[in-house]
Amino acid sequence: MKLRRNIATSESGFVFNPTNGDSFSTNPVGTEILFLLKEGMSFREIKDALVNRYDAEPSVVEKDIDDFALALKGFNLLEYES
Amino acid sequence: MEKLKYERPSIKQLNAGLMNKFGLKTEYNPVTHIDGAPVKQIIADYGSPVFVMSERQIRKNYQNALRAFKTRYPKVQFAWSYKTNYLSAVCNVFHQEGSWAEVVSGFEYNKALNNGVPGNKIIFNGPDKREEDIRLAIENDSLIHIDHFDELYFLIEICEKLDRKPRVAIRVNMDTGIYPMWDRFGFNYESGQAWNAINKIMSTDRLELVGLHSHIGTFMLSTSAYAVAAAKLCDLAYHFKLKYNQNIQYLDLGGGFPSTNTLKGSFLPGADTVPSIDEFAEAITTTILNYGFRQDELPLLMLETGRAMVDDAGYLLGTVLATKRLSDGRRATIMDFGVNLMFTSFWYDHKISPAQEFSHHTEDMVVYGPLCMNIDVVRESVSLPLLQRGDNVVVHKVGAYNMTQWMQFISMRPNVVMVDMNDKVHLIRRAEKLEDLQMMEVMPEYLEKHEL
Ligand SMILES: Cc1ncc(COP(=O)(O)O)c(C=O)c1O
Numbered sequence: 001m002k003l004r005r006n007i008a009t010s011e012s013g014f015v016f017n018p019t020n021g022d023s024f025s026t027n028p029v030g031t032e033i034l035f036l037l038k039e040g041m042s043f044r045e046i047k048d049a050l051v052n053r054y055d056a057e058p059s060v061v062e063k064d065i066d067d068f069a070l071a072l073k074g075f076n077l078l079e080y081e082s
Numbered sequence: 083m084e085k086l087k088y089e090r091p092s093i094k095q096l097n098a099g100l101m102n103k104f105g106l107k108t109e110y111n112p113v114t115h116i117d118g119a120p121v122k123q124i125i126a127d128y129g130s131p132v133f134v135m136s137e138r139q140i141r142k143n144y145q146n147a148l149r150a151f152k153t154r155y156p157k158v159q160f161a162w163s164y165k166t167n168y169l170s171a172v173c174n175v176f177h178q179e180g181s182w183a184e185v186v187s188g189f190e191y192n193k194a195l196n197n198g199v200p201g202n203k204i205i206f207n208g209p210d211k212r213e214e215d216i217r218l219a220i221e222n223d224s225l226i227h228i229d230h231f232d233e234l235y236f237l238i239e240i241c242e243k244l245d246r247k248p249r250v251a252i253r254v255n256m257d258t259g260i261y262p263m264w265d266r267f268g269f270n271y272e273s274g275q276a277w278n279a280i281n282k283i284m285s286t287d288r289l290e291l292v293g294l295h296s297h298i299g300t301f302m303l304s305t306s307a308y309a310v311a312a313a314k315l316c317d318l319a320y321h322f323k324l325k326y327n328q329n330i331q332y333l334d335l336g337g338g339f340p341s342t343n344t345l346k347g348s349f350l351p352g353a354d355t356v357p358s359i360d361e362f363a364e365a366i367t368t369t370i371l372n373y374g375f376r377q378d379e380l381p382l383l384m385l386e387t388g389r390a391m392v393d394d395a396g397y398l399l400g401t402v403l404a405t406k407r408l409s410d411g412r413r414a415t416i417m418d419f420g421v422n423l424m425f426t427s428f429w430y431d432h433k434i435s436p437a438q439e440f441s442h443h444t445e446d447m448v449v450y451g452p453l454c455m456n457i458d459v460v461r462e463s464v465s466l467p468l469l470q471r472g473d474n475v476v477v478h479k480v481g482a483y484n485m486t487q488w489m490q491f492i493s494m495r496p497n498v499v500m501v502d503m504n505d506k507v508h509l510i511r512r513a514e515k516l517e518d519l520q521m522m523e524v525m526p527e528y529l530e531k532h533e534l
Binding site for chain 2: 022023024025027028032053061071075
């Protein structure tokens with residue numbers, strides 16, 4: 001899964017979709033995930049990165065990332081996969 | 083290297099400038115205490131969910147309402163509307179403050195007697211008074227408010243048998259400019275039905291007509307509707323005096339003042355939109371004072387205020403069972419309380435606060451209860467912090483009608499506690515157990531056994 005290419009993100013957690021004008025805000029962990037997605041990381045790699053940096057159980061982080069991905073999908077921020 | 087504190091990732095859509103359907107502001111200021119009692123401690127001692135009543139808030143509401151009327155009118159009496167919340171401890175706070183009892187069934191009537199209310203300080207309303215209830219009310223010299231002609235004739239019949247002359251009032255319904263008009267209770271004013279009922283009562287000599295009653299609706303947002311109701315009752319009392327040369331002793335304007343809850347579908351929070359008790363008091367008392375009664379013949383003004391007295395004195399403490407993502411991407415939070423305990427979530431967007439500190443990040447979510455049915459929705463859309471399993475929440479303004487209309491469905495009714503004036507917590511109704519339910523069931527002998 002990839003973030004759509006034209007989505008703008010900022011370090012402060014502001015997200016903008018120029019296609020339809022939707023804007024969003026993310027909390028720090030959300031911001032970090034979007035950044036890592038833009039870097040081209042997979043969700044798996046992102047999970048490992050977060051588990052290294054944060055005081056959290058891997059199973060919790062995994063559940064939360066899946067959940068976050070669903071939210072991104074719901075907001076039309078992900079590339080369609082064929 | 084020390085690891086950073088983790089918070090679940092969240093993303094929230096921004097709707098710049100527009101007032102969105104999630105309301106004006108987020109509701110994430112944590113509420114850690116009810117009066118002086120810590121929420122976490124109450125949950126540790128009494129479980130979750132648990133209802134909490136604030137004695138301080140009840141007394142404050144009562145005293146404020148009494149002040150609003152007493153400073154404007156010389157003779158005022160409140161009667162506690164039992165159906166709003168008939169937990170005996172709650173009723174007795176009102177009775178200690180001086181409130182009489184207003185009941186609408188035999189069971190409520192007996193509850194008031196059990197709470198020590200003298201019979202002559204019980205108002206008996208409602209369309210369903212059974213013969214044994216009426217007899218009891220007559221023996222106790224209670225104020226019987228007649229709802230329909232069938233009841234009027236039935237009452238006369240009983241009085242003939244008992245050879246007693248009880249004190250009665252009639253309930254009057256009327257057009258106050260409010261839609262829908264509550265014309266199913268009592269006798270209609272505009273059609274002349276109320277006047278007919280008065281004449282019938284006077285012609286029998288079996289009943290002593292002492293009062294006129296109206297209850298024009300509930301959660302009324304119009305003060306002028308009360309001015310209209312008061313004027314119409316005054317008009318009946320005035321003509322009664324002209325024709326029979328007797329005074330109506332009291333006018334009972336019923337209940338119906340709104341609490342500060344937010345009605346579903348309204349953009350602005352209730353606290354910013356509903357008229358205050360003072361405004362209702364002003365509308366009612368100026369109407370009666372200006373009607374033209376002689377000073378020494380002014381009727382006593384009775385009120386049966388329910389929800390405005392207790393709604394904001396009741397809280398429901400609960401716990402997050404799970405969070406989910408719905409198929410359309412929305413967040414769903416599942417609580418350990420639902421519409422089984424919060425009947426009023428069908429009417430109100432109840433405010434929900436977290437009971438612990440959070441970051442300032444919030445999510446829009448739908449809040450579900452734990453019942454296995456689709457209508458179990460506590461809030462259709464609310465913005466709350468990133469709740470997770472085990473977090474506690476405080477639901478506000480649930481003191482009216484929930485602890486009487488709650489359903490025993492799928493789960494049992496929980497403990498109810500009261501925080502007293504010194505912040506001490508008292509159990510006022512213990513949680514139900516399986517045995518409580520089984521106690522009422524009877525098993526036919528042939529069904530006792532089976533082999534599976
Ligand atoms: C006769 C009567 N009096 C008083 C009340 C209390 O009303 P509220 O809670 O709206 O003040 C009710 C409620 O339905 C009622 O039917």
